[in-house]
Amino acid sequence: MFLLILGPLLMFLSILGSLHFMRSHQALWGLMPLKEEVIKLLTEVDDVSLQELKVVSIVGFGGLGKTSLANEVYRSLSESFSCKAIISVSQRPDMMSLLTSLFSKVSGHGDDRSYDLLGLIDNLREYLQGKRYLVVVDDLWDASAWDVIKCAFPESRCSSRVLTTTRIESVAIASCSYKWKFKVVPSKNFCLGNQCPxxxxxxxxxxxxxxxxxxxxxxxxxxxxxxxxxxxxxxxxxxxxxxxxxxxxxxxxxxxxx
Structure with a gap:
């Protein structure tokens, strides 16, 4: 639903602002400004989207801290959700293993029954139906992987949230294709107000x-x-x-x- 861009310019401004803050205040600022912004994106609602499934995507090149940021957000919000999980997709995912792991994490137990991929997706949807869930889908490399994974997420109008990370902007847009918009996070230490001069x-x-x-x-x-x-x-x-x-x-x- 939202696309959060962590591009090179933002990386530069964030590093610059963080280092300047640390030099001046002898404190570690780290990912806090970005973390709070992502949390705001995940939690802010209006009358229309109050109960809808919301998908936020963090996109940027490798080593930027996308996974660390997503994990920090997850730790802050997970207690508010009855079902939660973090899964890592990678470049060549085994979708059966990935979705089996997702089911084990959201349910808290495994399932000894034998499924094909469609059966596993149906089982996940059935389990998550009517529940409020938070899932981090880390390291998406291909929109086709998201096309499979998203089938496991029911639109149960329980204010569920999904956070994805990817290096590829087109994949981020695909994962937010329900209703997406760009939102660039400014560096709060470096910029004046909400915009860099x-x-x-x-x-x-x-x-x-x-x-x-x-x-x-x-x-x-x-x-x-x-x-x-x-x-x-x-x-x-x-x-x-x-x-x-x-x-x-x-x-x-x-x-x-x-």
């Missing part, structure tokens, strides 16, 4: 182009920028040329305080 965003894009999307290079430059006395466009313009990054950004921007 346009001038900073322009320079971030140039930095990311220079990094080629490589996490280690992104972290290196973000760490250097976060260590500066002030987070101002003037300060950034003094640092970035050493990486071969130039900018025509003006020098009338206000400092950004953490």
């Amino acid at each position: 346009e001038t900073f965003e322009e320079l971030c894009v140039k930095i990311l182009q220079k990094c080629g999307g490589l996490p280690l290079e992104i972290i290196t430059i973000a760490s250097l920028l976060a260590s500066q006395p002030t987070m101002s466009i003037e300060q950034w313009s003094l640092i970035t040329p050493q990486f071969g990054i130039t900018s025509n950004i003006g020098r009338d921007e206000a400092d950004i305080e953490p």
Whole structure:
């Protein structure tokens, strides 16, 4: 139902904001801002969607922390659901084993009966019908895998929730295809209000182009920028040329305080 994008630009802003917060406050900020945003997406309701099954997808490249974020959200919300489970799909999933594991986790016991795939899906749907469930479907690689897995989730109007993670945006969109929209999470430490100032965003894009999307290079430059006395466009313009990054950004921007 919702698509949460953790792209390279967001990664850079999140790292920068987190490192600057840690330097200033000697505290670990970690995934908390993103965690709270995902929880909000999963729990916020209106008159129409109050009881509907809601699917939220976290998408971003490997090593970004999607699984850790999903696990943190699961730990925070799981006590509110009568049935809950985390399953990991991977690139070449054995759907029988995967759905058998899902049934064991949501039910708390196994089933010795012999099923084909359709029978197993029917058994899962029957068990979950009328129950409020929370399922994390981690590491989706293919929309076809989701097409099978989603058949096990009944629309029982019990305010059930499914959280998926994937590296592939098209797969995330497919898993949210009931009614989906994009929602980009800002870095609350770095940005002013809910939006990153346009001038900073322009320079971030140039930095990311220079990094080629490589996490280690992104972290290196973000760490250097976060260590500066002030987070101002003037300060950034003094640092970035050493990486071969130039900018025509003006020098009338206000400092950004953490």
